[in-house]
Amino acid sequence: MRNRFIMMLVLAMFLVAGCGNQTRPFIDFSKPQPVDKNSSYATLDQRPIRIALATVISPNETIAHYRKIAEYISRHMGRPAVLIQRKTYEEVNMLLSNGEVDLAFMSTGAFCAYRGLTEIELLSMVEHNQTTLYKAQIIVHKDSDIHSFADLKGHTFAFTDPLSYSGHMAILELLKPQNIRPEQYFSRYLYTYSHDKSIWAVATKAVEAASLDSMIFDYAQARTPELTANLRTISYIGPLPTGPVVINKTLSSDQKDQLRTIFRNMHQDPQMKPVLSGLLIDRFVLPNAELYRPLQKIYDQSGGLT
Structure with missing residues (x-):
């Protein structure tokens, strides 16, 4: 009986709350809103x-x-x-x-x-x-027994971003002739959403390989040589703009x-x-x-x- 009373009370509160919509502000996104002519950003050339x-x-x-x-x-x-x-x-x-x-x-x-x-x-x-070109670079740990892309089958892999070419699409293009998807080729894969995080993931053996922007790898070599010293490149793809x-x-x-x-x-x-x-x-x-x-x-x- 007590449970039934509580349920009825909650339902009544819900219905009352639903009836209060008339007092809430409403914005109709289908209707253009007028620009305040007195605003300091009244025109497109003035706003940030x-x-x-x-x-x-x-x-x-x-x-x-x-x-x-x-x-x-x-x-x-x-x-x-x-x-x-x-x-x-x-x-x-x-x-x-x-x-x-x-x-x-x-x-x-x-x-x-x-x-x-x-x-x-x-x-x-x-x-x-002095160039507008770079390459996709596939890296592994220096101690790895992986020496080619073919050796990566059944191993773990780090992509950077789903829309990245060097960090994702380039690998899908390598798999396309085999009509195979990453989840079928790799034992596990993940997205790091950062090229330097992909470098860290391979250097610390969180994953066995990664694909990334060659310019960023060069940058990492200059900034963190102790990290890239643990890595080895097995393939390049490109050149790319x-x-x-x-x-x-x-x-x-x-x-x-x-x-x-x-x-x-x-x-x-x-x-x-x-x-x-x-x-x-x-x-x-x-x-x-x-x-x-x-x-x-x-x-x-x-x-x-x-």
């Missing part, structure tokens, strides 16, 4: 420029450098800049698709996989060691021109040289869209593999 990134090196290593770039853009555009950091490439792609950012630092794979609702344009691409900087296509022509000039000249500023170096960037150069076409076709054809 929104910059997105997903860190491929551990956030503590890179976020300070990206803040400096955001500040540099802000100074040269004469408007505030907002830096939006996300953990995964998909999250950044969603921000772009929803029109929630104006500019994004993208990985090669994330750009080639992008099929969002909002159109984007290539602004620039990264040049490192470096990750681009993209912009929302709806930006005004003046804004696009401003941003192109800013990125083209950034490396000439003495204060920005160490910032760019900390991100494995010598300078930003004009993008070559044709370099990405073959990889875009791979993502088009990947179907359920991604």
